[in-house]
Structure formats: C-alpha cells, structure tokens
Amino acid sequence: MIATAVPAERDAVARALADAPGFDCLAVGVGPAAAAAGTATALTTAALRGEPYDLVVSAGIGGGFPPDAPLGSLVVADAVVAADLGAETAEGFVPVTELGFGTVVHTPPPALVRAAAAATGARTGTVLTVSTVTGTAARCAELKARHPRAVAEAMEGFGVAEAAAAHGVPVLEVRAVSNAVGPRDRAAWRIGEALSALTEGFGKLAPVLVPDFQESP
Numbered sequence: 001m002i003a004t005a006v007p008a009e010r011d012a013v014a015r016a017l018a019d020a021p022g023f024d025c026l027a028v029g030v031g032p033a034a035a036a037a038g039t040a041t042a043l044t045t046a047a048l049r050g051e052p053y054d055l056v057v058s059a060g061i062g063g064g065f066p067p068d069a070p071l072g073s074l075v076v077a078d079a080v081v082a083a084d085l086g087a088e089t090a091e092g093f094v095p096v097t098e099l100g101f102g103t104v105v106h107t108p109p110p111a112l113v114r115a116a117a118a119a120t121g122a123r124t125g126t127v128l129t130v131s132t133v134t135g136t137a138a139r140c141a142e143l144k145a146r147h148p149r150a151v152a153e154a155m156e157g158f159g160v161a162e163a164a165a166a167h168g169v170p171v172l173e174v175r176a177v178s179n180a181v182g183p184r185d186r187a188a189w190r191i192g193e194a195l196s197a198l199t200e201g202f203g204k205l206a207p208v209l210v211p212d213f214q215e216s217p
C-alpha cells in the first residue's frame, strides 16, 4: 500500500499506477499520528481480509535540505527518522531513545532503497519526520547539525513506518521536493511541480515495488 497525507498526493501516485495492478493508494492524513492510525487501520483491514500488504510506502511532497535536494527532485529515504520525538533540555534536544523509550529510526530494506533510487534517479539519505514544518534558518541548521545525512523533511514517514513495523511489514519513503527547508516562504512552494515529479517517479518505481522484484537477490 502507498500512504500519502492528502488526496492530491494520493491522486498523483495513483495516476502513475493506474495500469499496475496490486497497489492501493490511501490518503491517511497530515502528521505522524494520523499517518500511523490510518496506515495501521489499512494494514489490519487487509490482514483480516486475508490479503495482507507486503510493503508500505510513505509518499508525498516534502521539504528538501539545500543544496542536496532541489525543488522538483525526488528523494528515497535510507533512514526514516523522528526528528522531534524527545525532550528539550538546557543542553539541547534529547531523543526518546536516550530517555529509555521507543525508537526514533526505521530502516527501509537497503536493496529496495538502492533499486528505487536507481530506477528514478532519486537521491538517498535520511528523511526526517517533523510535527512542525521548519520555518527558520536556525531550525534548519539545528536539524542538519543533528542529522548530517538529512536530505528532506516531511510529516508522515515515521508514523507510517511505526505502523508497518507493528505489522512486520517493510517500509519505504519517497518524497518529491516542493520547497526548501528553511525560512518560511509558502509562496515559493512548488506543489504542482512536486506532484508531477511524484507521478513521474512512481511510473518508474512500479516495477521495483512488485513482490517478485523485492524478493529477487
């Protein structure tokens, strides 16, 4: 299944997969909590139907960290990281794992990441999940300092990945860059271009996402 935040993203992906059977594209909501709830519900429903999903893809538009991920480019996550799940302290941000709880990283299957990037020309790297869209240069610099391999941020990947992990299903995250991470400038977001890049990217991804390909060495 492919989980997007909003219907416009779902439709951009579904356009590419119209002739490829076996994919369900669902808009599960904005943010990690809605994404986790919607994805978990879809996974449970499919399992109860006797047709469990074998892969979950978190897909949509996202912010790209300059200069690695320019507008309109595609990014495939080799690590899906919860960037603001933790505690703020006088010494700085502390992730929940250092407080003794949970997890902050999910790792998509490396062979699938490589194949997806090769098929689409996407960059690979860490994709951060945030509950608040970055809106200042200072926050961008802070995130980049904490996550030097970050190429993009979005708001759903970690939630989708948590649901997939609970079901023992692998996860992939694919983002088309609609805006640069940094000082907020909503007028500069290029959503149309990013949605087109998403459609083009998923057109090339379809053969990579089918189970036969995933299981081949």
Ligand SMILES: O=C(O)c1cccc(C(=O)CC[C@H]2O[C@@H](n3cnc4c(=O)[nH]cnc43)[C@H](O)[C@@H]2O)c1
Pocket (backbone or CB within 6 Å): 005, 006, 008, 009, 029, 030, 031, 060, 061, 062, 063, 064, 130, 132, 133, 134, 153, 154, 155, 156, 178, 179, 180, 181, 191
């Ligand atoms: O207004 C529209 O037409 C429209 C069409 C498709 C998507 C949107 C959204 O606003 C989706 C929000 C979605 O985008 C992700 N996103 C994009 N840029 C960033 C960012 O810089 N930082 C974090 N998230 C970003 C995010 O995953 C949201 O769910 C509008």
